[in-house]
Amino acid sequence: MTSSSGSSVTSKVLALLEAFTPDASELSLSELARRSGVSLPTAHRRAAELVEWGALERDADGRYRIGLRLWEVASLAPRGLGLRDAAMPFLEDLYEVTHENVQLAVREGLEVVFVDRIAGRDAVPVWTRVGGRFALHATGVGLVLLAHAPGEVQEEVLGSPLHGYTPKTVLDPAELRRMLADVRKLGYSVSDGQITVDALSVGAPIRGPGGEVTAAVSLVVHAGTAQPTALAPLVQAAARGISRSLAAPGTGRVFPSD
Known part of the structure; x- marks a missing residue:
């Protein structure tokens, strides 16, 4: 269905939902209309429908926030659901051994999407959240996923302007190519101070039933408290365990250490 203005009802509903961000998790109706680019009357009608269905909730002050029903539906996404179920025992083991952030x-x-994380009480603060997105070139998990991405994805990322999060963020495409080659050779990535200067992340690839890299796991610690070579075996062990859990039952597939 398309409205008289040429914009479909669906696109307007999606624009309303996209208006919410981690920094703007509660919005008034006027804020919702302005951020979504939808007229105030249309925003009012569509928001009421979303509240009725449960995609949005409205508090006593009339402000809107994402509703639980939307989270329930989103949690059924197969790439997240099956992966999280398979990964959780190994994420918990990695956390118990280190009491650091596990992601x-x-x-x-061209982005990383975080599907689960365990945060250590005394661990280094991180910017990531479940459902949050980051660029591929700077995080531990992002470097793993970029290193194993199709060539055209790598070229698009390396050929685009890269965001520098800290002075240590690697922005030179030639240096990034060398880093990605090391990730494939060594079987793990290192992001040292690239997102926040006080954090060190070590990531490793998770493989699906066909041996393809489908996800990544990482450990994030205070920079300077541990050597990447000491953390890598722990992260790689977790990644191999998750990979075995994702393999078809009875295949007995043995995954390489990369």
Whole structure:
């Protein structure tokens, strides 16, 4: 269905949902209309429908926020659901051994999407959240996923302007190519101070039933407290365990250490 203005009802509903961000998780109706580019009357009608269905909730002050029903539906996404179920025992083991931040992520286009994480109480603060997105070139999981991405994805990322999060973020395409080659050779990635200067991340690839890299797991610690070579075997062991869990039952597939 398309409205008289040429914009479909669906696109307007999606624009309303896209208006919410981690920094704007609660919005008034006028804010919702302005951020989505939808007229105030249309925003009012569509928001009411979304509230009725449960995609949005409205508090006593009339402000809107994402509703639980939307989260319930999103949690059924097969790439996240099966992966999280398979990964959780190994993520928990990795956390128990280290009491540091443990993260699980997949690639969506040119970005990393975090599908699960365990945060250590005294661990280094991180910017990531479940459902959050980051560029591929700077995080531990992102470097793993980029290193194993199709060539055209790598070229698009390396050929685009790269965001520098800190002075240590690697922005030179030639240096990044060398880093990606090392990830494939060594079987793990290292992101040292590239997102925040006080954090060191070590990531490793998770393989699907066909042996393809489908996800990545990482450990994030305070920079300077451990050598990447000491953390890598722990992260790689978790990644291999998750990979075995994702393999078809009874195949007995043995995954390489990369």
